[in-house]
Amino acid sequence: MIRINDLQARVEEKEILSGINLEINPGEVHAIMGPNGSGKSTLSSVIAGREDYEVTGGTIDFEGEDLLNLDPEERAHKGIFLSFQYPVEIPGVTVSNFIKTAINESRKGRGEEPMEAREMLAKMREKTALLEMDKSYLSRSLNEGFSGGEKKRNEIFQMAMLEPKLAILDETDSGLDIDALRIVANGVNKLRSEDNAVLVITHYQRLLDYIEPDFVHVLYNGKIVKSGDKNLALELEAKGYDWIKEENV
Amino acid sequence: MSDEILDEITASEYKYGFTSDIESDKVPPGLNEDVIRLISSKKNEPEWMLEWRLDAFRTWSEMIEPDWPNVTYNKPNFQAISYYSAPKQTKTLDSLEEVDPELLKTFEKLGISIDEQKRLTGVAMDVVVDSVSVATSFKETLAEKGIIFCSMSEAIQEHPELVRKHLGTVVPKRDNFYAALNSAVFTDGSFCYIPKGVHCPMELSTYFRINEAGTGQFERTLLVADKGSYVSYLEGCTAPSRDENQLHAAVVELVAMEGAEIKYSTVQNWFPGDAEGKGGVFNFVTKRGICERNSKISWTQVETGSAVTWKYPSCILKGDNSVGEFYSVAVTNKFQQADTGTKMIHLGKNTKSTIISKGISAGKSHNSYRGLVRVGPRAENARNFSQCDSLLMGNQCGAHTFPYIEAQNPSAQIEHEATTSKIGEDQIFYCNQRGIGTEEAIALIVNGYCKEVLNQLPMEFAVEAQKLLEVSLEGSVG
Numbered sequence A: 001m002i003r004i005n006d007l008q009a010r011v012e013e014k015e016i017l018s019g020i021n022l023e024i025n026p027g028e029v030h031a032i033m034g035p036n037g038s039g040k041s042t043l044s045s046v047i048a049g050r051e052d053y054e055v056t057g058g059t060i061d062f063e064g065e066d067l068l069n070l071d072p073e074e075r076a077h078k079g080i081f082l083s084f085q086y087p088v089e090i091p092g093v094t095v096s097n098f099i100k101t102a103i104n105e106s107r108k109g110r111g112e113e114p115m116e117a118r119e120m121l122a123k124m125r126e127k128t129a130l131l132e133m134d135k136s137y138l139s140r141s142l143n144e145g146f147s148g149g150e151k152k153r154n155e156i157f158q159m160a161m162l163e164p165k166l167a168i169l170d171e172t173d174s175g176l177d178i179d180a181l182r183i184v185a186n187g188v189n190k191l192r193s194e195d196n197a198v199l200v201i202t203h204y205q206r207l208l209d210y211i212e213p214d215f216v217h218v219l220y221n222g223k224i225v226k227s228g229d230k231n232l233a234l235e236l237e238a239k240g241y242d243w244i245k246e247e248n249v
Numbered sequence B: 001m002s003d004e005i006l007d008e009i010t011a012s013e014y015k016y017g018f019t020s021d022i023e024s025d026k027v028p029p030g031l032n033e034d035v036i037r038l039i040s041s042k043k044n045e046p047e048w049m050l051e052w053r054l055d056a057f058r059t060w061s062e063m064i065e066p067d068w069p070n071v072t073y074n075k076p077n078f079q080a081i082s083y084y085s086a087p088k089q090t091k092t093l094d095s096l097e098e099v100d101p102e103l104l105k106t107f108e109k110l111g112i113s114i115d116e117q118k119r120l121t122g123v124a125m126d127v128v129v130d131s132v133s134v135a136t137s138f139k140e141t142l143a144e145k146g147i148i149f150c151s152m153s154e155a156i157q158e159h160p161e162l163v164r165k166h167l168g169t170v171v172p173k174r175d176n177f178y179a180a181l182n183s184a185v186f187t188d189g190s191f192c193y194i195p196k197g198v199h200c201p202m203e204l205s206t207y208f209r210i211n212e213a214g215t216g217q218f219e220r221t222l223l224v225a226d227k228g229s230y231v232s233y234l235e236g237c238t239a240p241s242r243d244e245n246q247l248h249a250a251v252v253e254l255v256a257m258e259g260a261e262i263k264y265s266t267v268q269n270w271f272p273g274d275a276e277g278k279g280g281v282f283n284f285v286t287k288r289g290i291c292e293r294n295s296k297i298s299w300t301q302v303e304t305g306s307a308v309t310w311k312y313p314s315c316i317l318k319g320d321n322s323v324g325e326f327y328s329v330a331v332t333n334k335f336q337q338a339d340t341g342t343k344m345i346h347l348g349k350n351t352k353s354t355i356i357s358k359g360i361s362a363g364k365s366h367n368s369y370r371g372l373v374r375v376g377p378r379a380e381n382a383r384n385f386s387q388c389d390s391l392l393m394g395n396q397c398g399a400h401t402f403p404y405i406e407a408q409n410p411s412a413q414i415e416h417e418a419t420t421s422k423i424g425e426d427q428i429f430y431c432n433q434r435g436i437g438t439e440e441a442i443a444l445i446v447n448g449y450c451k452e453v454l455n456q457l458p459m460e461f462a463v464e465a466q467k468l469l470e471v472s473l474e475g476s477v478g
């Protein structure tokens, strides 16, 4: 589905990603772990198309297309979704209006008709129920005054509404209590299918207990320095990152 | 709906920039007592009206054009303006079929087909084109309730006692330079009277429009809500593009008698000038309402147009327990300049006022909020809350806030909040990531920012206002 090849990126003259290689196939769940500042959010932003990051080398191929040539909204239309580490507030814009606009703009981008109001409403009901959100969420201003946990849950709600092919979850678990974590993880699992993939960025095993990864990668200093199966995450949990750092001085 | 919006956003020229060929009956340019006599006689006015005009003219002749607003412009040459222009139409019309087809086409281009509006929204409209009302509808329904809604010219003929009693009581002839000029030369406008205890069953609406090149527009609106009555009034404008600046100096007077409520909503979209800032409308308007005991006046305005806007819809809270509200969105883009705000004059006890002002500046424009809250010595327990927010897009525009507070009673409670913000790249990227393109994202963010004001507008007007915001901010990111 996505093939990242020798990706290099910088921000303000500083190289942050220095040769990332990663391939994700439909149906797979990949986890990326790594110390703070290693470039995890940068990688997700570059995949999503944030312009602040300058891609200085390498390629990203998404379903046979050169992703780096597309605007962020075009990438979204093709089915890339990023659950932000720090979701932004948009005062005065309700959650329901925002998601309605997002869905219909994406549909338009794909040359499809807008979703019927009735279908939209039914879907919103279904997904708020799935994520055990109160319906009053829908009429609140997007992320304004939301707690950390509410913001993250709202990201997953949007994901559930948009049904992306590739969902990147950037530390979606931080800020969630144990119940919320289970609910959110359950929401993600409901989305999983043969046709889509999930890239989970996290520091903690506890999320991976719910969303079981097929592959685990360690990102350090802008490079994937180690890859393995789900046992690598357990090893990291037990030993911390120091041994990785020592191996890569 | 969003398809249309995108189309409109991508169409860069001013959408309503066209002229229609309606035959006009026009007075030669210039202003003197003879011209005023000519206007008055063309309109077949009674003697008292002519005298009123002449008195205003003499006052005006001795006044000096003010220059305190935070705007710069080439002052109009008052002798180069033609003060009267009416579409050539002699008989009164009963149906749309009788209206000049050219005119109907004009409405079509504007997207305000009267038929549609009538059918869909139940709005009665008094359409003003080039200073003279040409079509009035729903009159009968209104008449059943004793409501009078007609052109000012008609009111002067048919209801002289009401006009004479109230005209100039809220905005006196000598109030200011432009009000005096308007009083001398106004050619038409709207008149509305709601009898005691009557709740007006529909939104009353007027579309103003400047059509004739070089014709100054001097509309005069007088709205009287008798004791315990209610009315919601909508005023909306579009104007065709022009090379030379056009002057618009309207006067709007509202009278809310004891226990009455008036909601006055405006969507203003005069031609703002081209990309270089040339050719836009000068909008110098005096709008004011007076509140008797227990009454309420609420002004809501969405200002997107004009090259230079200068207006302060105000409330004189004369009666005890009266309430004044001002909700405003003012957008400036390119080279537009706006100096707008309100005056809340608290005279009665327990009077309350609320001011919510949302300024949006883009391009090289300047947007000023200027507001006065005055609490008189006898206004025990007067309260005011003001919130003035500015949103900047890009870094070549300016936002300015001039709040004036004069409290002459120690029990007054006055709260003022002000914020300035920018649309963040974070917000735009977040929207982009969800599939929403940048222009759409800005529209969404701006609409959210203005929500408190847009919520005050009647539904169908709110939709129109949202579209306007989007169109007027088109091309402002880059």
Ligand SMILES: Nc1ncnc2c1ncn2[C@@H]1O[C@H](COP(=O)(O)OP(=O)(O)O)[C@@H](O)[C@H]1O
Residues within 6 Å of the ligand: A011, A012, A016, A034, A035, A036, A037, A038, A039, A040, A041, A042, A043, A052
């Ligand atoms: N917009 C930016 N401007 C400057 N430095 C940045 C920016 N974004 C990220 N960085 C730097 O890049 C490095 C990687 O950051 P990030 O990708 O957020 O790491 P992680 O998500 O793994 O914690 C850090 O040193 C961070 O300070």
Ligand SMILES: [Mg+2]
Residues within 6 Å of the ligand: A040, A041, A042, A085, A170, A171
């Ligand atoms: Mg991060």
